[in-house]
Amino acid sequence: MSDARDEAEDRGAFDPDLPGDVEEDSPEAAGGADGESVDYKDRWLRAEAELHNYRRRARREIDDARRAGEESIVLEVVRWLDDLDRALEAARASGAAAALTDGIALVLQKGRDALGRHGVEAVDPLGAPFDPMLHEAILEVDPTQETPPGHVAQVVLKGYRRGERALRPARVVVARADHPES
Numbered sequence: 001m002s003d004a005r006d007e008a009e010d011r012g013a014f015d016p017d018l019p020g021d022v023e024e025d026s027p028e029a030a031g032g033a034d035g036e037s038v039d040y041k042d043r044w045l046r047a048e049a050e051l052h053n054y055r056r057r058a059r060r061e062i063d064d065a066r067r068a069g070e071e072s073i074v075l076e077v078v079r080w081l082d083d084l085d086r087a088l089e090a091a092r093a094s095g096a097a098a099a100l101t102d103g104i105a106l107v108l109q110k111g112r113d114a115l116g117r118h119g120v121e122a123v124d125p126l127g128a129p130f131d132p133m134l135h136e137a138i139l140e141v142d143p144t145q146e147t148p149p150g151h152v153a154q155v156v157l158k159g160y161r162r163g164e165r166a167l168r169p170a171r172v173v174v175a176r177a178d179h180p181e182s
């Protein structure tokens with residue numbers, strides 16, 4: 001029993017007001033006349049549980065803060081890639097030199113590859129059913145032969161996601177769904 005007391009002293013959990021070594025068969029070991037040892041054990045277990053919950057909550061808050069920081073940086077890179085994509089389209093439309101367009105395309109691809117290594121992928125939902133978790137509808141148009149009602153007719157701005165979580169929803173034009181008259 002003295003080993004347990006020494007260990008408690010090392011952890012700073014020793015209370016000098018507690019009774020000394022108690023025989024396991026004595027009434028004090030079974031709860032004592034006034035239940036004081038049961039009360040101490042109950043308080044100790046509650047403190048242990050509270051400390052465990054605090055550590056878990058702190059770990060979760062740290063993970064959430066880290067993820068939010070990573071996502072803000074990723075969104076900055078995504079905006080940068082969008083600008084490069086527009087620059088590439090403009091260079092090709094204006095008939096710029098092949099070396100320039102190839103250079104822009106290479107930098108754009110390297111940026112996409114870097115994001116891909118961190119689990120970020122572009123969402124290009126053309127023709128897919130509209131999903132409000134991944135898409136932001138900016139306009140509705142009449143359905144066509146190629147685009148059934150409730151599906152994405154045009155992608156205005158690509159979206160990005162990391163795993164199943166949308167970092168930036170794709171901005172899309174949606175084919176109007178038929179609404180029954182009431």
